[in-house]
Amino acid sequence: MADSAASSRTPPPDALGEIDLNVLHEFVSGSLATLYAREVHYSHQATWCPEWWRHDDAVEVLELLRLGRLAIDDWLSWSDWWALHARPHMAALLDPDGTFKFCSARNGHKDMLEPLPCTPPPPALRAAPAAA
Numbered sequence: 453m454a455d456s457a458a459s460s461r462t463p464p465p466d467a468l469g470e471i472d473l474n475v476l477h478e479f480v481s482g483s484l485a486t487l488y489a490r491e492v493h494y495s496h497q498a499t500w501c502p503e504w505w506r507h508d509d510a511v512e513v514l515e516l517l518r519l520g521r522l523a524i525d526d527w528l529s530w531s532d533w534w535a536l537h538a539r540p541h542m543a544a545l546l547d548p549d550g551t552f553k554f555c556s557a558r559n560g561h562k563d564m565l566e567p568l569p570c571t572p573p574p575p576a577l578r579a580a581p582a583a584a
């Protein structure tokens with residue numbers, strides 16, 4: 453049982469560039485947008501970007517949802533897809549302070565989010581290189 457479930461699963465792509473945006477767009481626009489319909493035009497509780505493919509994290513999450521949907525093979529995995537994957541991932545994506553902050557269904561994509569600031573740790577806190 454576990455072997456057949458594991459063998460039917462598609463391995464995730466190794467890199468963002470391996471995700472086929474045409475296939476993903478078919479899933480998002482043709483399935484997910486209807487399955488997960490929400491008010492995003494006038495709501496302050498949910499934000500969506502019609503150009504979701506401009507957001508790397510949205511692309512990865514939506515691809516995971518697509519692959520998870522393809523792996524549904526019984527009622528339990530169907531339930532898991534909703535409870536463990538679709539609802540939490542979509543709630544995070546639609547969070548007004550999240551991925552699509554500044555974007556909107558009415559006004560489109562706004563490229564205003566910057567990468568998280570990162571300061572390198574001081575040398576004293578860096579791990580010593582492993583001995584050969």
Ligand SMILES: [Zn+2]
Nearest residue numbers: 501555561562
């Ligand atoms: Zn956007």
